Amino acid sequence: MSEAKKIRIAIDAMGGDYAPFSAVAGTVLAQKTYGDKIKLVLVGDQARIESELKNLNAGDLPIEIVPSAQVIGMAEEPVESIRKKPDSSIAVALNLQKNGQADAFISAGNTGAVMAASLIILGRLQAVSRPAIGAFFPTERGAAIVLDVGANSDCKAQNLYQFGLMGSIYFSKIFGNENPKVGLLSIGEEQSKGNELTIASHKLLSAGDLNFTGNIEGQDILKGKADVIICDGFVGNIILKFAESIDSFLGELVRRQVRVNLLAKIGALLLKPAFKDLKKNLDYAEYGGAPLLGINGISIICHGRSSPKAIKNAVGMAVTMVEKEINHLIEARLAANGSFVPSEVKQKQ
Amino acid sequence: MSEAKKIRIAIDAMGGDYAPFSAVAGTVLAQKTYGDKIKLVLVGDQARIESELKNLNAGDLPIEIVPSAQVIGMAEEPVESIRKKPDSSIAVALNLQKNGQADAFISAGNTGAVMAASLIILGRLQAVSRPAIGAFFPTERGAAIVLDVGANSDCKAQNLYQFGLMGSIYFSKIFGNENPKVGLLSIGEEQSKGNELTIASHKLLSAGDLNFTGNIEGQDILKGKADVIICDGFVGNIILKFAESIDSFLGELVRRQVRVNLLAKIGALLLKPAFKDLKKNLDYAEYGGAPLLGINGISIICHGRSSPKAIKNAVGMAVTMVEKEINHLIEARLAANGSFVPSEVKQKQ
Secondary structure, eight states: OOGGGSEEEEEETTOSTTTTHHHHHHHHHHHHHHGGGEEEEEEEOHHHHHHHHHHTTOTTSOOEEEEOOBOOOTTSOHHHHHHHOTTBHHHHHHHHHHTTSOSEEEEOSOHHHHHHHHHHHHOBOTTOSSOEEEEEEEETTEEEEEEOSSSOSSOOHHHHHHHHHHHHHHHHHHHOOSSOOEEEEOSSSSTTOSOHHHHHHHHHHHHSSSOEEEEEOGGGTTTTSOSEEEOOHHHHHHHHHHHHHHHHHHHHHHHHHHHTOHHHHHHHHHHHHHHHHHHHHHOGGGTOOEEEETBSSOEEEOOTTOOHHHHHHHHHHHHHHHHTTHHHHHHHHHHHTTTTSOHHHHHHO | OOGGGSEEEEEETTOSTTTTHHHHHHHHHHHHHHGGGEEEEEEEOHHHHHHHHHHTTOTTSOOEEEEOOBOOOTTSOHHHHHHHOTTBHHHHHHHHHHTTSOSEEEEOSOHHHHHHHHHHHHOBOTTOSSOEEEEEEEETTEEEEEEOSSSOSSOOHHHHHHHHHHHHHHHHHHHOOSSOOEEEEOSSSSTTOSOHHHHHHHHHHHHSSSOEEEEEOGGGTTTTSOSEEEOOHHHHHHHHHHHHHHHHHHHHHHHHHHHTOHHHHHHHHHHHHHHHHHHHHTOGGGTOOEEEETBSSOEEEOOTTOOHHHHHHHHHHHHHHHHTTHHHHHHHHHHHTTTTSOHHHHHHO
């Protein structure tokens, strides 16, 4: 495949709790997995990246390094840090995409900074009022995408409608399910139940052309009652963080039991492979990362604790997003819906 | 103990998925547990209650029956059903309390109807702007109370402040912890993080006299970072329902593993007693029910699927609320805080 046709992905080498190791090792894994069809670019401290590549015996792989001199810490104030550090790995990598030298961006760094920089540097897609972060949740039937999980604390009904539209397109292209069910996260199934936001959103969604299945409740998420679950970023973020904490809570309870009970200990050993499979079902790394949907480009936010495997899977996610032209589809669908999701969106542009 | 000094508790025999069995069996269990110090009153269909008591060989226990002719179904519209059915078991039982013939009310029936009827019949405590439902969550350190979990979808900062105050008093009297930590459920630890409601609430809580530990995030709930967790009833209800669904989700995943793996099956058998203890940790029945805090009386809402044990534990909860004079403490503390949680509350009365 010619260099020009390859899918070019810029990866933030300096972001995440295990930087630069996880990003570099994940990039190596991805290069070996996807080979010829991708061109990977690691952005960050050149000497440290080269040293990690050497440790991994990966010096011969066709991975490019673009140096950047600054790093945005995990706890830094997002907008402020973007302004103060124009040569951060996040900004440099996103500018590659802006200038046409990359098709996608992946980072396990400061979520707020990645989000803010993506918005500032790449901008929004035309007609999208608020980009949203989509996160996969495991369900009894497979997986669901929940959005927004943190980009927008206070939302309007139009925003939630657009989350549903973007999530539907994304879900259908990732899983090959052409008509995913869209559920509005609320309290109570009736359209009159919920808060001011969900009651207004229910009306908009009922009038729209998504496969809207109505309100779903907290207990319906893991049951897989909807494929695309929409909510404001405040509720979505709390549910996501709560869900991510269940694993360690259960682990702690099981450890306490096993400590005082020998038979339980033997049982736990025999069940270990099954637990491992179970954990895999709950593991965010299986999904790679959370896409920031609605920006004029591709930006995938990975967990700060991302393993190399998670980074590799995020590369796979980026490849799918480029190949399936997700952004083009979102724009086309929003343009067709112009008369329906109206004034507020137009005013904001 | 003289009849007059006994704690009198009215129990809705007709509410819940297993009515009247669960309520009657739970009442019998409670009578045997608390004996002389309580007087229990079952409200509902006299013939069915008598028949259940007979099946349980409990005809000799000093349990009173107050007949009521109507039943509010689990799916009926709350306010409408209260208006249309003045002789429902819920209304009759609450009127016993209003007229001084009972000190507390317990129901596993229609949550919305119990809430609406409690407000209509008993009213609010002076200075409480919005009553809230508090639910216990298990944590790595014991238990936390989350409120509101469903009474108020849209809240103001003053409401959340009062939830924190009521929750603190309740938690301290139930667990004997005089200075429980109050956490504001939000996204991000900094006071500037969250939505409009939490940012305003953070200011109010910081200025107040509760043991406020600042914002907590979704992952902090099960870690036990706060004893009293405050949020609006929309967020709280979604988190509660999500948490209640984890058990069946994990059960389903484990069943799938065990089906295909013999060693895992043996392991699961050996681990069974440990799993049982684990389940107990996650079981709402251990806590009995969720109190509706802020009303001028005592009303405890039990899960629709409540077992007799859950009803029995709710009776224990009611006894504690009466003995510790929770409502008196809430009123006293709010009166002392009069200058601080001000105009909005006063206007609403």
